[in-house]
Amino acid sequence: MRLSILIYDGFTTLDAIGGYEVLARLPGMETEFVAAQRGIVAADTRRLGLAAFRDFSELKSTDILYVPGGPGGLALEKDEAFLDTIRRLDKTSTWTVGICNGVGLLAAAGLLKGREATTNWFYQDRLRAWGTEFVAERYHRDGKYITGAGVSASIDTGLFLTSLIAGEQVAKTLQLGIEYYPAPPFPEQGPEDVAIEIQERVRGFEAEGGKRQLAQEPAFKGMFEVARATA
Amino acid sequence: MRLSILIYDGFTTLDAIGGYEVLARLPGMETEFVAAQRGIVAADTRRLGLAAFRDFSELKSTDILYVPGGPGGLALEKDEAFLDTIRRLDKTSTWTVGICNGVGLLAAAGLLKGREATTNWFYQDRLRAWGTEFVAERYHRDGKYITGAGVSASIDTGLFLTSLIAGEQVAKTLQLGIEYYPAPPFPEQGPEDVAIEIQERVRGFEAEGGKRQLAQEPAFKGMFEVARATA
Numbered sequence: 451m452r453l454s455i456l457i458y459d460g461f462t463t464l465d466a467i468g469g470y471e472v473l474a475r476l477p478g479m480e481t482e483f484v485a486a487q488r489g490i491v492a493a494d495t496r497r498l499g500l501a502a503f504r505d506f507s508e509l510k511s512t513d514i515l516y517v518p519g520g521p522g523g524l525a526l527e528k529d530e531a532f533l534d535t536i537r538r539l540d541k542t543s544t545w546t547v548g549i550c551n552g553v554g555l556l557a558a559a560g561l562l563k564g565r566e567a568t569t570n571w572f573y574q575d576r577l578r579a580w581g582t583e584f585v586a587e588r589y590h591r592d593g594k595y596i597t598g599a600g601v602s603a604s605i606d607t608g609l610f611l612t613s614l615i616a617g618e619q620v621a622k623t624l625q626l627g628i629e630y631y632p633a634p635p636f637p638e639q640g641p642e643d644v645a646i647e648i649q650e651r652v653r654g655f656e657a658e659g660g661k662r663q664l665a666q667e668p669a670f671k672g673m674f675e676v677a678r679a680t681a
Numbered sequence: 682m683r684l685s686i687l688i689y690d691g692f693t694t695l696d697a698i699g700g701y702e703v704l705a706r707l708p709g710m711e712t713e714f715v716a717a718q719r720g721i722v723a724a725d726t727r728r729l730g731l732a733a734f735r736d737f738s739e740l741k742s743t744d745i746l747y748v749p750g751g752p753g754g755l756a757l758e759k760d761e762a763f764l765d766t767i768r769r770l771d772k773t774s775t776w777t778v779g780i781c782n783g784v785g786l787l788a789a790a791g792l793l794k795g796r797e798a799t800t801n802w803f804y805q806d807r808l809r810a811w812g813t814e815f816v817a818e819r820y821h822r823d824g825k826y827i828t829g830a831g832v833s834a835s836i837d838t839g840l841f842l843t844s845l846i847a848g849e850q851v852a853k854t855l856q857l858g859i860e861y862y863p864a865p866p867f868p869e870q871g872p873e874d875v876a877i878e879i880q881e882r883v884r885g886f887e888a889e890g891g892k893r894q895l896a897q898e899p900a901f902k903g904m905f906e907v908a909r910a911t912a
């Protein structure tokens with residue numbers, strides 16, 4: 451079984467790695483990191499680079515199409531070449547996964563029309579524009595479409611998908627493998643549980659901070675061949 | 682403030698990325714991925730490569746020394762050059778962090794003698810050999826030494842350290858930023874809560890599976906300059 455994680459300039463690393471760390475451990479899984487071009491893809495912080503070792507043209511089909519979010523994903527909602535790649539791979543995928551605003555990329559590609567999905571906390575209202583109903587869940591399944599809430603929800607989503615693919619015993623084995631028995635230091639149970647001033651600070655960052663981040667050069671520019679997801 | 686995440690051939694990605702995704706978002710944090718050599722460092726799965734854009738010799742000091750675990754870390758317990766780097770950077774660090782069997786690397790470097798620490802579930806018994814007392818916690822502080830349990834515990838640990846550095850309000854802001862309100866699909870609360878046959882399967886993998894993984898060539902060999910942590 452093949453897992454293809456699509457990465458792009460300005461993705462959020464944990465969106466990708468949470469699901470990867472579970473799904474790539476499934477026996478027989480062939481995992482690949484894929485981008486528009488081969489090269490080092492810079493994450494949103496510009497301080498982390500991940501190797502994309504296949505490009506979109508090399509990828510004829512896959513079993514699990516996995517699209518993370520991140521501030522760089524917002525521009526891709528209008529990138530027809532990127533959306534075409536998603537549409538093409540989705541045609542024959544067994545599962546199509548979106549995390550955080552990566553769900554918006556699936557929606558922008560037209561894959562979630564008339565479907566239910568979850569996404570991150572500040573992106574919820576945008577799903578409706580693509581004819582998708584938001585459901586407030588950590589992860590959600592609608593047919594072959596598996597969607598996850600923000601960033602760290604990629605772990606829960608990966609474990610859920612593992613249980614669908616390989617059963618509960620295997621999923622619990624991988625859960626122990628990554629010791630996912632979380633104990634966050636603060637008792638808040640969800641975004642709505644957080645003080646309003648903190649909610650506003652995060653909304654402010656999501657609106658502006660992502661652009662500021664992406665305006666910075668990657669720390670490793672000039673050392674590695676840095677791939678850009680957009681032409 | 683500088684955060685230096687040490688990576689090496691065969692590290693476990695989520696050990697590094699869970700803490701990174703929190704700490705690198707702290708305003709003013711200068712984050713770097715550092716290895717024995719500059720280059721692409723292959724994770725344990727051999728399907729993921731991370732760019733180390735500084736090498737140990739370039740790193741004169743740091744504020745947060747962060748050492749993840751992974752099957753590749755076991756060999757480094759006897760790598761005096763690697764341990765010397767940890768000792769050297771620890772001398773002036775404000776915080777020294779170990780996750781999973783990365784805690785064993787701090788211990789092997791002699792930094793945790795007479796101290797308390799947590800580590801991953803299957804590594805617990807090994808800490809005693811270095812004069813370190815294991816405490817069964819998700820994360821633990823002993824002076825400037827912050828230790829975390831296995832793999833995904835890096836997130837909880839990163840949030841805890843953030844609260845020490847910048848206070849609870851900032852930590853809660855970052856918690857919302859990565860939406861860390863976990864809801865794992867299975868109700869188990871810890872390793873001991875998992876069925877014995879699953880525990881045995883994971884112990885078997887930890888004993889042998891890591892070696893099998895590391896014997897594989899990285900999928901991206903020949904495409905990128907792959908760095909090896911050991912000489």
